[in-house]
Amino acid sequence: MAPEVERHVGNKDFTRSTVVIIGAGISGLCTAIDLIKRGKCHNFIILEKSSGVGGTWNDNRYPGSCCDVWSSLYSYSFEQKPDWTREYPGQEEILGYLIGVAQKYGLYKHIRFNSAVEEARWDDADLKWKVRVQVSGGKDSQYLDSYEITTDFLVSAVGQLNVPHMPDIPGxxxxxxxxxxxxxxxxxxxxxxxxxxxxxxxxxxxxxxxxxxxxxxxxxxxxxxxxxIIPRLDKPVGTLQRALLTYIPPIRWRKRALMMDFREWFFDAVVDRxxxxxxxxxxxxxxxxxxxxxxxxxxxxxxxxxxSPGCxxxxxxxxxxxxxxxxxxxxxxxxxxxxxxxxxxxxxxxxxxxxxxxxATGFRTVEFMYPIQIKGANGRSLSDIWKDGAMAYYGVIVEDLPNFAMLYGPNTNLGHNSIILMIEAQSRYISALVSQILQAQMDGQNLALRPKPEAVTKFNEDIQAALRKSSFADPNCSSWYKTEDGRITNNWHSTVVDYQNELSSVRWDDYIAEGTGKSLIGKKKETHIGRVKEETLISNTSLLWGVASVAVALGGYYLKGSALLRGGRYDETIMYLGLITLATMEPISKKYKAAAVNAEPGWFDLEDLSAVPFIGLTKPAKLAANSSPSLNYSRITDPMRRSRKIKRGGARIPRNKRQSKSRPSASTVPTVDENDEGREEPTPSVELSWNSNNEDDIFDHFMSLGRPGAGLRSVESSVAEMEHIFDHIFGAGNENPLFSESDEPASDLLQIYGSDEDILDAYYVFIHLYYPILPPPERLPLYNRPLNVNSTFRPSSPLSLAVSAILVLIPHPEIKQPSTPEYTRLRRNVAHSFAQSALEAVEADLELLDSSSDPSRALSDGTQIIDRQPFHSKVPVPLEAVLALVILSVYEYAQRGNIRKMYNRAGQALTAAMSMSLHEMVEDDEYAEARRRAWWITYLTVCQGSIASGTPAAFNLYDPRFVTPYPEGWKLLIEAQQAILEATTFVHDLDQTVKSRFKASWISSRMTELDQQITNLLLLCRRSSLFLTVSPLDSPEKIASQTINQIAQIKLYSARIKVHRFCAFSDVPVFRKRHCDLQPECCGVESAIPSPPEDIPLPSIMKSDLPDLNFPFSSLSSSKICLQSALNIVTLVDNLPYPNPDHTIPLTLPPYLSNTSRVEIPRTMPTFACCVMQASYAMLMLYLKARSKHANSPEDLGSTKGLSTGFLTELQQNLRLVSKILANYAIAAEALQGMKEEVSHWAFLEG
Known part of the structure; x- marks a missing residue:
């Protein structure tokens, strides 16, 4: 059963909820979505006194009701509406937008309408709120007229424009x-x-x-x-403009950003009289x-x-x-x-x-929360707290009200810009607080957070001092901004950006923590949240190129050369060509690249064209023309290769025609082929020793182990050879099968199967333990049943073909010598044939889905768009294409060593998944588990692409649109993946800072925050692992639950190494040089470095010109953390389970393929191989440092020498264990053979 916080409140727990939100207006909806997206919390209730959502836009239906903020600014940043019909939106259109948002994010099941909160009181003993609710209207009030809800956290989203103010006029x-x-x-x-x-x-x-x-x-x-009164200059938004704003997102972003800029500029007019x-x-x-x-x-x-204007x-x-x-x-x-x-x-x-x-006399704006009666800690009432005027910490947190927050609270109103910008910042901040309460709850503890009175007082004194000098305080006017005595309790004193920056971090020193879970806060200093940046960043040049792209599309219409245009899909073609043009232009990214170095995590999201590193995620050719305008497919190519044409796929070329195509000449402009840059550079020759004089080479080698794709061997097959084997396997009627009992020797036996059922069983035996992409098996026990003879069966599902590509790499149990070059080549080629067939089947499936008017229906009600029996009865057929792509992504990485294709497959999976709306599937039915696993394994796979390449995420990790619940037991794995990706971003940004000599003041706080985040997650993993005990005969699903926890820990320890790596080894001069890749000509003053012993391969001179780097950890502390993390990774990987194809208790460890074989059963799906290399890198660097100290230790210090020798021996033994582990994986993942050889050289090197 899912944890309580992940379940929405049902009838049985009608009076118990983790979070209660008062109000279903803009603030309440935003908070609810943030709870789902950022806090992963579904256990909340929204109490709305009206009969519908929308808050003030549901209440204020008077003639002419409309917004006085431009429509481009009046939608959530994560759910922008591109097709407003007017420059200033009307009430009905705004209400329709909010209703649509509530429907899209599945919020209606959380809302209780006609439910007004009368009273809320804090229980000091239980550390919970007791909320009294009055029910009105229709049948609801016939059952009960009032009831009480108990909640851990209370959020007021009633706003300031809530209770009408009637004039006090006699009569x-x-x-x-x-x-x-x-x-x-x-x-x-x-x-x-x-x-x-x-x-x-x-x-x-x-x-x-x-x-x-x-x-x-x-x-x-x-x-x-x-x-x-200033002119509104309102006008309708024409059809053409709405189309441009919809299909060319940069224009929409630019318009929104310019309006944001103007409104911020307008601030001076309303503040400075x-x-x-x-x-x-x-x-x-x-x-x-x-x-x-x-x-x-x-x-x-x-x-x-x-x-003055603004008063x-x-x-x-x-x-x-x-x-x-x-x-x-x-x-x-x-x-x-x-x-x-x-x-x-x-x-x-x-x-x-x-x-x-x-x-038309407004609202009771200075009486916040009226008429709700609030009593906080020790029974103190809100009216007493606010007897001198309403005030709150950041306008969100109130003194003596634990676990309480409010939106649009005191001093957060604006006189110059869109209030939604403020609300989003408040909602993100509240989610960070709620996350701590939820964490304590999941640990079986309770936690109460409230602001320190002095923090609230200081914050509000500063605000009031600024406001007294502003136009708001003009004594010549009275307004709803201020109380009768002139205290301004409504307005913010500065710009929106200033407020967003204030709320971009939670400073825990300003809070009092109480309860059994207060240790979760402990010595925390700060939690960084980040903010949504909407200022103008896109250049004019970029915008012009976006417009030019439309001209390109218009020209294409007349050329009649595009299949998309011939199909009548002109709007989609405009969008796609526009995004391609924009994505390939250098000017777009200049400002973003500079900003990204110092930006907060999550400052960009999928709507952002240029802010992310260009990692080559491509859109499947069959989906290219039918894209949701809200999705961004702009990250198509690396702009550094913009001179190349874009290869989008298209129709398959028959094999008999491929051979006749001439190769391009050297002068021909090359295309962006998936194979370009896909192969990693060949592993450097390691004809070295510990005593080598080739210092630069040996350190280059060490540093390469920590780089993206370290040790991966590229395995590319001959196309002709692969197609020859393919034709033998899948030729018409299979008249000349590849495997003939009479013609082929037994050494040609491969793990192929006679039915999809057998393939599915083999999936559970070999893959599900490490990569549980399918729901639990429907039958037990499970056995591996590969054929010993030829078969006419040919898999047709893209998923069964992709699974077959993995399974065929595992040697057949009857093969005695699977490591022969001939047998290895045979498995490699057949696997690639399966992979190619799987990819073609994926494109066929996606093309059928693409032609459907509503593909997501197939995922929710089982509607058959693709006429094929499902590979798994609980997995809708359309999902098979997505799952096949994620498996193929791992195949490209682990088997072929092709990181670029790994990217492409992951990007295609993400595109297909989001086009099916898998990221927002909250329904709970027989297919729910399959949809959830499909989405989150896609999410993990795309993240893995960034991790493997050492680049920041290609999308917002915490995108609020991602509302699909986690599969049970996956939460820690997903959070671990997020943590290692944030650590990867930290390493990337640190490298950029050092190279560019930017200010490095951000490093200390970010490093501390990341280390604390990782440490907390590791603690949770270790706690949950105490309850996971499995045996080889348990079901694959139960074993997978333990494996998921182990892999999460592996990733977290690797993330810790990433965070501490530079600090740990910066005292080795050459490391800093090589790590930052500084060239000699960029160097400054020579460092005074003692010459190392001649048998230690350290350069005797190093030049340095680095920014002032201040780390919160000493080099010794970070070195120790790296050591502990590396050893834990080795232990965890070594303890991962082995497949059990015969469902027996193995007699040996590792077990063998069969009773007559002495070949180990290989583990599969090594998605964490880069973590193993991080551990190897750390141990090698520690080995080098220890050898240096060992060589410099006086001979008479025998005990020190002995300890040093023991330490070196232990490191080398662990490196040998890594070599053994990688050797096992390399049996069925050839690219990892390169990793194994790298580590083996140093692990078994003497001297």
């Missing part, structure tokens, strides 16, 4: 006509021909008045003080008023404010002033004395009769 209750508040509009009332009074002239009134004035007989506007920009706003507003009311100079004075909300409108100029519209500036039974009487005694009075 209001005596009025006999129709009375409405703008936030509670009654659309059943027809105001046509009616006399209407509008009390208020704020932003809401400015939208209502022009609409009702169109049909009302008379409208009187009661104004207390005038407002600054004396700024030139503020004066410009004054002039713009007055000029617009006079231009729109040219014949009404009598109104100019009464409509001109006597306070009150600046109103944006194009039609308010023209409406006031109409004959039937009257502006009343006289004070209201009272409301009569028939209308309004002013202070001078004049009374007017009205049919409708509209109270």
């Amino acid at each position: 209001l209750d005596d009025y006999n006509g129709r009375l409405m508040h703008s936030a509670r509009w009654d659309w059943s009332y027809d105001w046509t021909g009616k006399r209407i009074a509008v009390i208020g002239n704020g932003a809401t009134a400015a939208q209502i008045i022009p609409e009702i004035a169109k049909t009302a007989s008379h409208v009187s506007v009661y104004q207390r003080t005038p407002n600054w 004396d700024s030139a920009l503020s004066n410009m706003i004054r002039k713009t507003c007055l000029d617009a008023m006079r231009a729109q009311l040219p014949d009404r100079p009598d109104l100019w004075e009464v409509l001109t404010p006597n306070y 009150k909300r600046v109103i944006i409108s194009d039609d308010y002033y023209p409406t006031l100029g109409k004959e039937h519209v009257n502006l009343e500036t006289r004070l209201i004395k009272r409301i009569t039974e028939t209308g309004i009487e002013t202070a001078d005694g004049v009374a007017k009769e009205f049919d409708l009075i509209v109270a």
Whole structure:
């Protein structure tokens, strides 16, 4: 059963929830999505007092209701809406967007409508909140009118625009006509021909008045003080522009970023009353008023404010002033004395009769959380905490309210930009706090977090000091920004970017931790969250190239040469060609490359075209034309190779025609073939010894062991030879089978099978233990049943073909000498034939899915789009293509040593998976487990591509769109993969910092944070491993659960080596030089390095010109961490289980292929091979350091010499064990033979 936090609240636990969110508006929905995406928490409830989602956009349905922020800025950054119909969106369109978001992320099952929170009180003993809920409306209230929920964490997302404020005017209750508040509009009332009074002239009134004035007989506007009003300049967004914003994301990003920039620039106008920009706003507003009311100079004075722009909300409108100029519209500036039974009487005694009075008087904005009664620690009420005015730490965390957070809280409102930008920062921050509570809960502990009072006080004193100098504090106006005594409790005092930066880290020193789990916080200093960056970063050149790409596509239409265009799929072609053009242009990435070095993790996501390292993820040819606009396929090629054409695939060339194609001449521009740069450089010859004088060569060799793809041997087969064997296996009717009992000797037996059922059983025997991509087996026990004779069976499923490519590499149990060159070559070629056939089958499947109107239906209701029996009864047939691609990705890495093809397969799997919406499948049905495994194994495989290459992630690891639940038991493995990828990014950024001599101040905090993150995860892994005990006869699924934990630990220890590697070995001069790849001509002053002994291969002179690197660990501490991590990796890998093809207790360890064989059963799927090489690298460097000290130790220190000798011997023994482990893997993964040979040379080297 999944952990509690991963299950949504059902009927049985109706009154118990891990997290309770109050409100289903923009803030509540964003928090819920972050809990799912970032916190992996599904055990939450959203309590919404209304009958629908949307918050203020569900409540404020008055005529003319629309946003006063540009539509491009009014959507979540992770769910941007490219097709807004107007520059300023209307209420109905915004509400439709929010409903769509709630539906997409499966939030409705978490929401309880018509449920208002009356009271919330903190239980000091249980460290939990007790939330009292009042139920109203329909059948719900017939069952129960109220109940209480117990929760670990309470989030208020009610916002500031929540409770309507009715004016305190005598006689209001005596009025006999129709009375409405703008936030509670009654659309059943027809105001046509009616006399209407509008009390208020704020932003809401400015939208209502022009609409009702169109049909009302008379409208009187009661104004207390005038407002600054600037032109809205609203207009419809044309069809062409919407298409460009949809299909060319860089244009959308640029538009959104420019609007963000402008709004941030506008900040000075609303804050600094004396700024030139503020004066410009004054002039713009007055000029617009006079231009729109040219014949009404009598109104100019009464409509001109006597306070600075920004003191009150600046109103944006194009039609308010023209409406006031109409004959039937009257502006009343006289004070209201009272409301009569028939209308309004002013202070001078004049009374007017009205049919409708509209109270456009805003909300109770300074009474945060009203009318909910909150009682925190020791029973202290929120009203007592806020007796001097509302205040909170970052506007999110409140003193004496443990495990409580709020969005759009005190001092977080904006007067110049989109509030969604603030809400996202708050939601990310809250998720980081909730994650600690969840972690404690998973450990069987409880934890309460609350801010230190002094931290809250200091933060708010600083804010108030800044606000007192701002336009908000202008004494000439009163506004909903401030209390009666003038304290500004609503507005933020600076820019959005400043706020985002403030919330980009959780500083634990500012918190008090209580409960049994407080050790989780312990000595933590800071947790880095990062922020969403939306400032302009794309250059004009890049944008122009994006536009130019459309011209290319338009030209292509007339050429009629594209299959996509011939198929009538013009929009998709525009998008794809546009992205290709953008992806191949150097100017796009210049600013991003500089920013990425110092950027926070996760600062880019899949929508970002240029911010990531270009690792060559390609889109499958069959999916190229049918892409979801929300996905980014721009990372198609490496821009450093932009002079080459892009090879996108296309129709298969018949084999009999391939041979006739001429090879391009040397002058021909080469294409980006998957094989280009796919082979790693040949392993350097190791004709060296410990006493070698070739210092540079030996250190080059050492350093190469820590580099991406270290030790991988490229194994490329002759195409003709492979196709010859393919034709024999899969020739028409298989009339001349490759394996004939009469024609072929027994030495040609391969692990091929007579049915998909046998292949599936063999998968569970050999693959599932290490790579459990399929649901648990449906029958037990399982045996390996390879054929001893020829068969006419040919696998047709891409998944069975991909599995066969792995299985055929394992020697047949009847083969006595599987290591002969002939038999090795035979297995290699047949495996590659299977792999090629699998790839063709994948493309055929994806083409069928591509032509379907809704491929995801096949994953949810079993609809048969592909007419084929499933390989596994619980795996929908469309998933087989994705699973085949991830297996082929591992095949390309482990068997062929081709990292580029590994990338391509992983990228194709990711593209296909997201086109099927696997990343957002939250349904729970018979196919749920298969979908979850398919998505997360794809995620892991794409991450592995970045890890193997030593580059940062090609996508946002914590993309909030990834809501598919984890398969049971996979959480730690996924978090370990994320940790090692973050460590890889750290190494990459450190290398870039050293090379470019950037400021290195970020290194210390990031290194500390990563080490703490990894250490915490290791602790969780070790705890969970205590409950995992398996035997060779257990089911493959149970054994896999233990293996997953072991692999997670292997990755985490490898991540620790990555984090500490530079610090550990920086005292070896040549390491720093080689690690940073600094050339001699870039060097500065010579270092004063003692000459090492002649038998130690260290250069005697090194030059250095490095930035000032301050590590939080000493070299000795990091060296020790590397040592411990390396030894743990060796032990864990050595303890991994072996396949059990006969389902027996093995008599030897490792077991043999058969009773008559002396060949070890190979383990498979070595996705962590680079971790083994990291361990080998660390041990070799430690060996070198120890030898240096050993050689320099005085002869009379016998004990020291003895310890040193023992240490060296232990390291060498572990290196020999690594060699043995790699030798086992290399039986069925030839590329690892290169790793084995590298390590063996040094492990068995004497001297």
